[in-house]
Amino acid sequence: MAWQALTPPGEDFSKWYNEVVYRADLADQSPVRGSIIVKPYGYELWENIKAGLDRRFKATGHQNAYFPLFIPESFLKREAEHVEGFSPELAVVTIGGGKVLEEPYIVRPTSETIIMDAFHNWIQSYRDLPLLLNQWANVVRWEMRTRPFLRTLEFLWQEGHTAHATFEEAEAETLQMLDVYADFAVNDGAIPVIKGRKSDQERFAGALHTYTIEAMMGDKRALQSGTSHNLGQNFAKAFDIQYLDRNNERQYCWTTSWGLSWRILGGVVMTHGDDKGLRLPPKLAPYQVVIVPIFKNDDEQGVVIETATRISRELASSGIRVHLDKREDLSPGFKYNYWELRGVPVRVEVGPKDIEKGSVVAARRDIPGRDGKQFLSQENLAAQLSALLDEIQTNMLRQATEFRDANLHDVKNYDELKQVVQQGGFARGWWAGSPDDEAHIKGETSATHRCFPFDQPDGTGACLFTGKPADKIAIFAKAY
Amino acid sequence: MAWQALTPPGEDFSKWYNEVVYRADLADQSPVRGSIIVKPYGYELWENIKAGLDRRFKATGHQNAYFPLFIPESFLKREAEHVEGFSPELAVVTIGGGKVLEEPYIVRPTSETIIMDAFHNWIQSYRDLPLLLNQWANVVRWEMRTRPFLRTLEFLWQEGHTAHATFEEAEAETLQMLDVYADFAVNDGAIPVIKGRKSDQERFAGALHTYTIEAMMGDKRALQSGTSHNLGQNFAKAFDIQYLDRNNERQYCWTTSWGLSWRILGGVVMTHGDDKGLRLPPKLAPYQVVIVPIFKNDDEQGVVIETATRISRELASSGIRVHLDKREDLSPGFKYNYWELRGVPVRVEVGPKDIEKGSVVAARRDIPGRDGKQFLSQENLAAQLSALLDEIQTNMLRQATEFRDANLHDVKNYDELKQVVQQGGFARGWWAGSPDDEAHIKGETSATHRCFPFDQPDGTGACLFTGKPADKIAIFAKAY
Numbered sequence A, B: 001m002a003w004q005a006l007t008p009p010g011e012d013f014s015k016w017y018n019e020v021v022y023r024a025d026l027a028d029q030s031p032v033r034g035s036i037i038v039k040p041y042g043y044e045l046w047e048n049i050k051a052g053l054d055r056r057f058k059a060t061g062h063q064n065a066y067f068p069l070f071i072p073e074s075f076l077k078r079e080a081e082h083v084e085g086f087s088p089e090l091a092v093v094t095i096g097g098g099k100v101l102e103e104p105y106i107v108r109p110t111s112e113t114i115i116m117d118a119f120h121n122w123i124q125s126y127r128d129l130p131l132l133l134n135q136w137a138n139v140v141r142w143e144m145r146t147r148p149f150l151r152t153l154e155f156l157w158q159e160g161h162t163a164h165a166t167f168e169e170a171e172a173e174t175l176q177m178l179d180v181y182a183d184f185a186v187n188d189g190a191i192p193v194i195k196g197r198k199s200d201q202e203r204f205a206g207a208l209h210t211y212t213i214e215a216m217m218g219d220k221r222a223l224q225s226g227t228s229h230n231l232g233q234n235f236a237k238a239f240d241i242q243y244l245d246r247n248n249e250r251q252y253c254w255t256t257s258w259g260l261s262w263r264i265l266g267g268v269v270m271t272h273g274d275d276k277g278l279r280l281p282p283k284l285a286p287y288q289v290v291i292v293p294i295f296k297n298d299d300e301q302g303v304v305i306e307t308a309t310r311i312s313r314e315l316a317s318s319g320i321r322v323h324l325d326k327r328e329d330l331s332p333g334f335k336y337n338y339w340e341l342r343g344v345p346v347r348v349e350v351g352p353k354d355i356e357k358g359s360v361v362a363a364r365r366d367i368p369g370r371d372g373k374q375f376l377s378q379e380n381l382a383a384q385l386s387a388l389l390d391e392i393q394t395n396m397l398r399q400a401t402e403f404r405d406a407n408l409h410d411v412k413n414y415d416e417l418k419q420v421v422q423q424g425g426f427a428r429g430w431w432a433g434s435p436d437d438e439a440h441i442k443g444e445t446s447a448t449h450r451c452f453p454f455d456q457p458d459g460t461g462a463c464l465f466t467g468k469p470a471d472k473i474a475i476f477a478k479a480y
Helices: A012-021 A040-059 A080-089 A112-124 A169-187 A234-238 A263-272 A298-317 A330-340 A352-357 A381-406 A416-422 A437-447 B013-023 B040-059 B079-091 B114-121 B167-186 B234-238 B263-272 B297-315 B334-342 B352-358 B381-407 B414-423 B435-446
Strands: A025-030 A035-039 A070-072 A091-096 A099-107 A129-140 A155-163 A194-197 A209-216 A222-230 A243-244 A250-252 A254-261 A289-293 A323-325 A345-348 A361-365 A373-377 A409-412 A426-430 A448-453 A472-479 B025-027 B037-038 B071-072 B091-096 B099-106 B130-141 B154-164 B195-196 B209-216 B222-230 B240-243 B250-252 B254-261 B289-293 B322-324 B344-351 B360-362 B373-377 B409-410 B426-430 B448-454 B472-476
Touching: A012 A025, A012 A254, A012 A263, A025 B114, A035 A040, A040 A155, A040 A263, A040 B426, A080 A234, A080 B013, A091 A234, A099 B091, A112 A129, A112 A234, A112 A254, A112 B254, A129 B130, A169 A194, A169 A209, A169 A222, A169 A254, A169 A409, A169 B344, A209 A263, A209 A381, A209 B435, A234 A254, A289 A298, A289 A330, A298 A323, A298 A345, A298 A352, A298 A381, A330 B297, A345 A381, A345 A426, A345 B289, A352 B079, A361 A381, A381 A409, A381 B334, A416 A437, A416 A472, A416 B414, A426 B250, A426 B334, B013 B025, B013 B263, B037 B040, B040 B130, B040 B154, B040 B167, B040 B234, B079 B234, B114 B130, B114 B154, B114 B234, B114 B254, B130 B373, B154 B167, B167 B209, B167 B222, B167 B254, B167 B344, B209 B263, B209 B448, B209 B472, B222 B263, B234 B254, B254 B263, B263 B381, B263 B472, B289 B297, B289 B334, B297 B322, B297 B344, B297 B352, B297 B381, B334 B344, B334 B435, B344 B352, B344 B381, B344 B414, B352 B360, B360 B381, B373 B381, B381 B409, B414 B426, B414 B435
Parallel strands: A289 A323, A289 A345, A409 A426, B289 B322, B289 B344, B409 B426
Antiparallel strands: A025 A035, A070 A099, A091 A099, A091 B091, A129 A155, A155 A254, A194 A209, A194 A448, A209 A222, A222 A254, A243 A250, A345 A361, A361 A373, A426 A472, A448 A472, B025 B037, B071 B099, B091 B099, B130 B154, B154 B254, B195 B209, B195 B448, B209 B222, B222 B254, B240 B250, B344 B360, B360 B373, B426 B472, B448 B472
């Protein structure tokens, strides 16, 4: 088999991204416009993402449930902003069991409406609060321009939906779940993120506040990686979700929702990938270690495969996700490229000389070439590799953070903003502009208001666009 | 809160089933006709079912993937029997993004067609075989008469899809996966099942052979609990799935599919439930142990809650799924009923006297009343409870098997079959009838041909319906 080099990410990032996604077996194109097939390697990565999030959701008191795929059309119309936001993107079922339906069903673009209807039925008193649910599901949004994982017609995600007695509790939940997302992105995904609040223009349709985690991709664009919404009483009023408080008085609930999709998988690819392909953080990698046996003849093959098999079993029993690549018709060099493309954090090479010396060669994916190679004793190998995987996880976060920080620039005026956007990167500066000003910037530079970061300087300054006094800084960038 | 008794299952099994499903918080009705909301308790039960199956799928070499929800209408039409079987049940998306679609999309009723199209692209040579995939997904079938979990418009399931070089390999896979289902049903679900082959009438639309596991529910009806299909070359020819064999000649693949849905959750309810509600096998129960603290005043409350909390932590750290019911406004008696309804296998009672004696009371859900109660020392409690949970798991399987065997009757002729069907139970006898004969029996008795069980007697006999020589026995029963 011949090996074809990837388009270098520096040359055409978008082309590089598509090549990596398809050639590293994360996904395949499908005959359904804008929908992808997630192949086993990509799906296992998604399963690891799910597990990391699900554990955190349960640790913060949430339970999973499952609501219908179909939503009666009338439900979507009950919250005015919500229906306006989603109408252009809907897939509509008009025929069921061979008959035209009296009321069409919408394939859920998100489940606020059908879940809020259930909350209306389930919540009677303050004793029923807070109600903390999450759903893992597929949703459909009729996007016109799609890209694998980043924007697809159908996508897999989770959506949390909670109800609370007070604004303060709802706000605390909204922020807690943003922290959960950030903790996952940083510690499992090795993706540094900026937590912040969306501008009114970028709010979720029907929300009071939308909070976001924003990450910088390898091409210096922003990726909105997860959002958490304080929905105020908008949905509670639209769906009549009331509870009796301790004084036996009826009150409307305060609700939240928060969602993170397989877009984060695209974020992992675009944060860490390089000219050889994927680089997966050890905590999420389907295989953390791949073993490549090296031999020249049948005699060598026997002893090498025997040792490699023993090592593979030892690592697996220590909880390391390991794969032994025993394919016979492929050269070691081919296998190195193959697994580098697929981003396996550590490659272990086992050859006759290693067996003589009781060692193996471990090659790190995060440090290219000789610098990333070292001999490890076969004795106590699992513990050494576990430590190495931890080091790689930490190093990948450091690399990504340094890259992000080097491309995050403070700007004082619109010219500086334009310059940053043109050269690539995040532009951060004082902001007191209007929605129209945001639209103007977007029209001229393609950059959007990403967020008002939580991390704010003291004092005030002059708005980078209007020059008016501003008490908050904002970040602008081109985004996915 | 008042406690309302369930309708006894012996009085109206169907009504009892619905009451248990809704009152034990497994599911709720939804505003979407025939679709249910799976509540957290039911969803956790489903998650445990998924985990038990997924582990077995992976152990037999299968990988998970994810294919689009929507299927182009033309795909479904490629396999003649398949489209004929599913057409009456389809939900059709005709509008997307505000426009009428040129080609409507079908919401998948099953994914053979879209997955076989991918197999066509992925399989080139014998080296690509076998291809062993599984998908966890939601599917939609426009059923007219629905019942929670047993028959719903949308349901969650898994569908395995595999491709092989030969008929023999495909047949071995089909049978292996039936064994996997049976192993799961028996060992995790404590549901005894009969493995067998479906008659031609009851085959999957497009299959060569369909194998099934059939279980007997508490009302002596049959539940088809999982099916595995050898699809022969039907789909391979419809979707042009060919491979180059070792002689470099093009051959059509042989494919299989196998599916099990949340219907099995209904099977758990109907196999084990009693007049107090659910009885969950320990391996699947969301909570294996519930701790109910007992106290009469604040002093007692303090020490009891302290001990109960310590015990709860110890059990959790030993891997037991435990819940401490600390609710303050409810009596112990209310809590007993509450958790019996929800089928928790073991209730642990902790009161002041227990604390004095260093013991607890453990009450088994599988043995009612005093006979199921025993004192256990607080010392080494986790190990004692683990052993008790194993015993309960075994006992529930034994109870269900005895019930099934007591209601499985050998019949020699149609009169005996009718009598068995009327009194409730499985009728087993020699069968050489035609599809028309099956239809006749179904019309007169509502009983259907469940399967030709794998477990066959030696020799031959006279067909129970036609009197003709028969070389196989079959099982007839009313079924869900």
